[in-house]
Amino acid sequence: METDSPHDDARRALGAGIADPFFAEALFDALPDVVFFVKDEQARYVVVNQTLVQRCGQRHKSALIGRTPAEVFAHPFGQTYMAQDMAVLAGDSDIEDQLELHLYPNRDPGWCLTRKTALRDAHGRIVGLTGVSRDLAMADKKNPAYRKVAAAVTLIHEQYGQPLHLPDLARTANMSVAQIERYFLRIFHLTPRQMIIQTRVDAASRMLAGDASVAEIAQACGYGDHSAFTRQFKATTGLTPSQYRQLSTGRP
Structure with missing residues (x-):
């Protein structure tokens, strides 16, 4: 049978003694x-x-x-x-x-x-x-690995409309997969996958201000499947692409 540690006892005692839980x-x-x-x-x-x-x-x-x-x-x-x-x-x-x-x-x-x-x-x-x-915080440009990781970020920004795979990003940065995941979090506070999503949704948001169809925008942003693009866009913004277009531009 497990017993409470002194740490648990201290937490409980302090919690009971705090007048305002908020x-x-x-x-x-x-x-x-x-x-x-x-x-x-x-x-x-x-x-x-x-x-x-x-x-x-x-x-x-x-x-x-x-x-x-x-x-x-x-x-x-x-x-x-x-x-x-x-x-x-x-x-x-x-x-x-x-x-x-x-x-x-x-x-x-x-x-x-x-x-x-x-x-x-x-x-x-x-x-x-x-x-x-x-x-999202600003990038930690003082990190010694920033320049290497920045090469992978440049690849994301330039080729977000193409399939992007973690091993490719790692090779661009001359790192292992584990290293690039770790340094992305330290420098950008995002995983590589989150940055890819951010870049694609940013691009789609700008395109939605124009006249391109949602299907055309999905293709341009690296989504071969229109429905997959709509699901990702809504999961990230809370809106479908059409709803976002109407809310941000005032037109359907």
Whole structure:
């Protein structure tokens, strides 16, 4: 039979002694590049930081508290975030570093990595969820491996419309597969696959402002299958390509 470690005892004692379980709210208010939130069993906001308030085009936290994402964000973004929340609250799975493209109130796009995890009571029952959404940081150009990895990034940016495989990226950077995966995370805070997705969705977003058909854009961005492109685009932006075109340009 396992016994609690002194570490577990210390955590329990400290937790019992903290008057405000949401003490982290003030800390997250000081992080302008991180969205932080806590939601109840109905996915209603209970705690938010100031960054989230600003991203929603609001001035005060009271504009969000007690409301769900579907009530806060424009359609269909709110419905997408709500579906994520309900899956986490149902115990299906947590969301870990989901690459997402957001449209801010002024319609400027911004990339982030989102995490959501269920909150459980002492009996293991899910009682809510908490999450963060981090703006993608600038590349760490001081890393000694930056120049090697940058060669692989250049390949992605120049040939995103072609099939791109990890071994090819590794050879371009003169690294092993394990090395290039490790250095991508250290330097860009993304996996190589996430950067490929980001580059393709960025390109598709620009093309959707023009007159090319969705099928033509899918082909140009390296997706031989129109439906695969639509699935990936929606998983990343919360919108289908057609919905994104209408929202960003005002035309179907």
